[in-house]
Amino acid sequence: MLEVKDLHVSYGGIRALRGVNIEVPDGKIVTLIGANGAGKSTMLRTISGLVKAEKGSIVYNGKEILGMPINKILELGIAMVPEGRRVFTNLSVLENLKIGAYLRKDKAEIQKDIEWVYELFPRLQERSWQMAGTLSGGEQQMLAVGRALMSRPKLMMMDEPSLGLAPLVVKGIFEIIREINRQGVTVLLIEQNANMALKTADLAYVLETGEITLQGTGAELLTNEAVKRAYLGE
Amino acid sequence: MDKTILPYIISGISVGGQYALIAIGYTMVYGILRLINFAHGDVFMVSGLLMVYLAAALPLTVAIPLVIILTVLLGFTIERVAYRPLRTAPRMSVMISAIGVSYLLQNLALYITGGLNKNYPQIPWISDRVTVLGMETSRVTIITPFLTIILVVLLVLLINHTKIGMAMRAVSLNFETSQLMGIRINSVISATFIIGTFLAAVGSMLFFTNYPGVVPTSGAMPGLKAFVAAVFGGIGSIPGAVIGAFIIGICESLIKGLDTILIVNGTITEQIGLATFSDAFTFVLLIIILVFKPTGLFGEKTTDKV
Numbered sequence: 032m033l034e035v036k037d038l039h040v041s042y043g044g045i046r047a048l049r050g051v052n053i054e055v056p057d058g059k060i061v062t063l064i065g066a067n068g069a070g071k072s073t074m075l076r077t078i079s080g081l082v083k084a085e086k087g088s089i090v091y092n093g094k095e096i097l098g099m100p101i102n103k104i105l106e107l108g109i110a111m112v113p114e115g116r117r118v119f120t121n122l123s124v125l126e127n128l129k130i131g132a133y134l135r136k137d138k139a140e141i142q143k144d145i146e147w148v149y150e151l152f153p154r155l156q157e158r159s160w161q162m163a164g165t166l167s168g169g170e171q172q173m174l175a176v177g178r179a180l181m182s183r184p185k186l187m188m189m190d191e192p193s194l195g196l197a198p199l200v201v202k203g204i205f206e207i208i209r210e211i212n213r214q215g216v217t218v219l220l221i222e223q224n225a226n227m228a229l230k231t232a233d234l235a236y237v238l239e240t241g242e243i244t245l246q247g248t249g250a251e252l253l254t255n256e257a258v259k260r261a262y263l264g265e
Numbered sequence: 266m267d268k269t270i271l272p273y274i275i276s277g278i279s280v281g282g283q284y285a286l287i288a289i290g291y292t293m294v295y296g297i298l299r300l301i302n303f304a305h306g307d308v309f310m311v312s313g314l315l316m317v318y319l320a321a322a323l324p325l326t327v328a329i330p331l332v333i334i335l336t337v338l339l340g341f342t343i344e345r346v347a348y349r350p351l352r353t354a355p356r357m358s359v360m361i362s363a364i365g366v367s368y369l370l371q372n373l374a375l376y377i378t379g380g381l382n383k384n385y386p387q388i389p390w391i392s393d394r395v396t397v398l399g400m401e402t403s404r405v406t407i408i409t410p411f412l413t414i415i416l417v418v419l420l421v422l423l424i425n426h427t428k429i430g431m432a433m434r435a436v437s438l439n440f441e442t443s444q445l446m447g448i449r450i451n452s453v454i455s456a457t458f459i460i461g462t463f464l465a466a467v468g469s470m471l472f473f474t475n476y477p478g479v480v481p482t483s484g485a486m487p488g489l490k491a492f493v494a495a496v497f498g499g500i501g502s503i504p505g506a507v508i509g510a511f512i513i514g515i516c517e518s519l520i521k522g523l524d525t526i527l528i529v530n531g532t533i534t535e536q537i538g539l540a541t542f543s544d545a546f547t548f549v550l551l552i553i554i555l556v557f558k559p560t561g562l563f564g565e566k567t568t569d570k571v
């Protein structure tokens with residue numbers, strides 16, 4: 032269980048988060064929706080340790096992780112699929128997966144997990160020797176997800192996985208998110224594609240200019256009038 | 266004809282190998298930090314001075330490894346003290362810091378040596394004269410290109426087939442994503458400086474053996490040449506830097522001998538001082554590359570998608 036309490040983050044003179052509280056229970060898919068600049072990415076970047084907070088706390092399974100170095104947070108089981116995929120274009124597909132397991136030493140298990148990722152994304156196996164830069168956008172997103180899975184995360188955070196992808200590909204990505212979740216990985220997802228995100232999520236939060244304004248189950252927010260007006264375009 | 270040109274080509278290949286060992290340090294640091302490490306040539310000079318002082322006090326079997334270790338330590342410390350605190354600063358600040366380190370090293374050397382030429386010790390065996398293909402030269406001239414190639418091959422293997430090499434390639438592409446993989450970028454950057462200065466230390470031993478001595482500005486010219494070699498090959502590319510260094514070394518050496526070659530050839534009848542232009546050639550080359558192919562022979566294609 033991840034609990035974020037009263038989180039305040041500023042950077043570049045902007046108060047990006049102003050006392051945010053969210054909970055991500057184990058085994059669930061939780062989504063954070065909101066407009067551009069609402070602070071969604073800041074949220075994930077703070078949890079992963081990339082961004083320092085001003086005040087507040089982030090407790091993961093009873094441990095305060097705020098202020099921990101990035102690699103320690105990853106070791107606790109929190110991995111991130113960054114916005115814009117950010118695969119290592121100068122590394123092969125296989126190397127991208129291997130680097131996802133950078134902190135792990137168990138070679139045999141790493142090999143098994145590579146097979147597992149190839150099962151989830153057969154396309155990656157076909158292209159394992161290709162440079163990641165030659166993959167299509169959708170394939171790169173698969174690779175970014177596969178790479179994050181290689182650290183054997185208990186909680187996977189995804190920053191806008193649907194960004195810039197064709198609708199059919201987006202559908203595939205969301206199916207994979209559900210599949211990964213079925214296999215026991217908790218998912219914290221941020222999305223501008225609110226419709227897809229809410230349909231997939233067990234729990235949802237709406238973030239507006241650094242504050243949580245609404246929360247509920249995915250189904251509840253899908254029918255919420257304010258959400259419909261602001262994010263679903265109805 | 267051949268007998269006239271051959272010695273220049275052989276000595277050019279040797280000088281090229283020495284430039285290559287320095288150029289790798291420039292190109293690797295640029296690849297990861299996008300920083301032109303202006304202090305690199307001076308580290309090379311300090312390595313030469315260390316050898317002068319240590320060889321005077323210790324047997325060479327101790328002095329040689331000690332010089333390499335101390336040079337590596339110097340490179341590591343420079344990164345720690347002068348570049349790491351500026352990690353999030355604009356790139357220009359780091360570059361200015363590098364220039365500062367360069368002058369600091371030169372002035373320290375000036376203070377310690379009093380600006381006098383320090384005779385470089387004779388390293389037995391590699392300083393010996395040998396006859397190859399009917400020409401007499403020192404053994405180091407023959408060894409340098411082979412040693413360079415061996416070190417480069419080892420380096421390329423390290424970068425392409427080890428975990429730290431993979432991490433280096435990842436960090437060179439993107440700091441933040443590398444951190445998300447659990448890579449500690451500071452360790453990777455330190456490793457890069459260690460490798461770069463190690464090669465420069467080896468290069469300095471090969472280089473100074475062929476020269477009478479070391480002065481505080483001894484690092485400037487070879488450093489600049491190696492830098493041009495790195496740019497010529499495409500900065501960030503290791504094979505590029507090596508090929509660039511060999512080309513520059515050979516061309517320079519041929520220009521140095523151009524008078525003699527032309528006289529033997531019958532084109533001119535007396536020395537006309539073309540050798541003077543050997544340094545100028547390198548820098549003209551730099552300008553030409555920057556104007557016509559700024560990415561060099563094997564430079565990274567900028568594939569940044571927006």
